[in-house]
Amino acid sequence: MTDNPLRLLPAAGAVLELPVVRDLVAAHGHGLVRHCLRSLLAELRSAALAGTVPPSLPEITTELSGRVRRLAVPALRRAVNASGILLHTGLGRSPLPASAIAAMVEAAGSTPVQASLSTGDRSLREERIERMLCELTGCEAATVVNNNAAATMLMLTALTAGREVIVSRGQLVEIGGAFRMPDVMAMSGCKLVEVGCTNRTHLRDYEQAITPQTAALLHVHTSNYRVRGFAGTPGAGELAALARTRGLLALDDLGSGALVPLSGIGLADEPMVADSVKAGVSACCFSGDKLLGGPQAGIIVGTAEAVKRMRAHPSARMFRVCKLTLAALEATLVHFINGDWRERIPFWAMASRPLESVRDEATRLAEALLAAGARATVVDTLAYVGSGSAPDEGLPSVGVRLAVPGIAAGELARRLRLGEPSVFVRLEGGAAIADCRTLREGDAESLVKAVSSVVC
Ligand SMILES: *Cc1c(COP(=O)(O)O)cnc(C)c1O
Numbered sequence: 001m002t003d004n005p006l007r008l009l010p011a012a013g014a015v016l017e018l019p020v021v022r023d024l025v026a027a028h029g030h031g032l033v034r035h036c037l038r039s040l041l042a043e044l045r046s047a048a049l050a051g052t053v054p055p056s057l058p059e060i061t062t063e064l065s066g067r068v069r070r071l072a073v074p075a076l077r078r079a080v081n082a083s084g085i086l087l088h089t090g091l092g093r094s095p096l097p098a099s100a101i102a103a104m105v106e107a108a109g110s111t112p113v114q115a116s117l118s119t120g121d122r123s124l125r126e127e128r129i130e131r132m133l134c135e136l137t138g139c140e141a142a143t144v145v146n147n148n149a150a151a152t153m154l155m156l157t158a159l160t161a162g163r164e165v166i167v168s169r170g171q172l173v174e175i176g177g178a179f180r181m182p183d184v185m186a187m188s189g190c191k192l193v194e195v196g197c198t199n200r201t202h203l204r205d206y207e208q209a210i211t212p213q214t215a216a217l218l219h220v221h222t223s224n225y226r227v228r229g230f231a232g233t234p235g236a237g238e239l240a241a242l243a244r245t246r247g248l249l250a251l252d253d254l255g256s257g258a259l260v261p262l263s264g265i266g267l268a269d270e271p272m273v274a275d276s277v278k279a280g281v282s283a284c285c286f287s288g289d290k291l292l293g294g295p296q297a298g299i300i301v302g303t304a305e306a307v308k309r310m311r312a313h314p315s316a317r318m319f320r321v322c323k324l325t326l327a328a329l330e331a332t333l334v335h336f337i338n339g340d341w342r343e344r345i346p347f348w349a350m351a352s353r354p355l356e357s358v359r360d361e362a363t364r365l366a367e368a369l370l371a372a373g374a375r376a377t378v379v380d381t382l383a384y385v386g387s388g389s390a391p392d393e394g395l396p397s398v399g400v401r402l403a404v405p406g407i408a409a410g411e412l413a414r415r416l417r418l419g420e421p422s423v424f425v426r427l428e429g430g431a432a433i434a435d436c437r438t439l440r441e442g443d444a445e446s447l448v449k450a451v452s453s454v455v456c
Helices: 012-017 019-028 030-049 057-072 098-107 127-137 148-160 181-188 203-209 236-245 273-278 304-312 314-318 323-338 346-352 355-371 409-418 443-455
Strands: 079-082 141-145 164-168 174-176 191-195 214-220 249-255 283-287 298-302 375-383 395-403 422-428 431-435
Touching: 012 019, 012 030, 012 057, 019 030, 019 057, 030 057, 079 431, 079 443, 098 323, 127 141, 127 273, 127 298, 127 323, 141 148, 141 304, 141 323, 148 164, 148 181, 148 214, 148 249, 148 283, 148 298, 148 304, 148 314, 164 181, 164 203, 181 191, 191 203, 203 236, 214 236, 236 249, 236 273, 249 273, 273 283, 273 298, 283 304, 298 304, 304 314, 355 375, 355 395, 355 443, 375 431, 395 409, 409 422, 409 431, 409 443, 422 443
Parallel strands: 079 422, 164 191, 164 214, 214 249, 249 283
Antiparallel strands: 141 298, 283 298, 375 395, 395 431, 422 431
């Protein structure tokens, strides 16, 4: 009663002198250890004042070393994607090709991102990327911004602000979060003119809505949903033809924007960028980290005139990408130019892996998990592209249903996420399933280690 409870807590200086804590300092740095110790002691002080008996010194150093270790692991640590979602937004969408990772490391120091080697003058940042996109899509010009949301915004604001843009009611999409097409259009400064119905819009609906104030006809790919049955809306090609006869622009937000057809992996095709260009749109935009399988970026391809106007707009500077993104995107595009995208781009490698090879991996994984003391059964699954592409079609896959006696599936999934590396399994029908289509080299071993550490 008479003793001050704070007296029972050690001084920070004394803790820092302990041999175990000195080892922590040697491994992780004085600043980081002191940072964790200060917040720990502050918490213990308030707890002591509230009447809690302070922990012993060994308990304090154990808690401290746990905190330091957790903080020493970067927030963006390695994760094993056993979810079966190939482009998992929560896990950073597409894993990058090895060539793109190497290019980012090379570019991380000083790099001539905007300097001409022959003259030393300022140069266009995305020059090589533009040349490759011209070859791959048949466009006249191309530019790159932060993501496809920014690309849509730049396209609308630079080309249509202050004027009317006609869109089908069936294409006023919400991509997720705050990205809703009507809101984006309002922000860009253009006036949205809706035509048609949710399920059907006719070319004449667009035609009748054209006024002297009209700047463009906009086509939006309904990436993450499909309208089936009595449904139909003119394609980008029909809109481009109408726009041409009326002296208007035709714009296309492709979303995923495929450079190669999805039929190669047995899925119905997502719209091809080259088809849109060929159909005569003035500009179309798509993501760098969806079906392209590269870094987060928004890519705009179109006519030289449209791209020139977009580059000259102040928003282009606000939305511009860093040298790391440019390096990774350039390296990714080289695989499409070389034709080795199926082997070299992780998304395409995972998607085109033969089912029997996935099954072999699942069988080996189940054996290793059983040996580690877990319950494991090989099960047929469906993997999904993710990121709003091919939303209602699964890719045949094989996984391992796993369980650890005494631990509920949700808790098992939580402990696997908290491990190093973090492992993300799928929870389905009350069971934890590790889908093998999204595992990459070394992932199965990491998964077995993670499960073993939960078993004991
Ligand atoms: C995904 C998507 C976007 C947003 O792209 P991000 O790269 O995620 O910013 C915009 N429009 C459509 C149609 C999309 O599918």
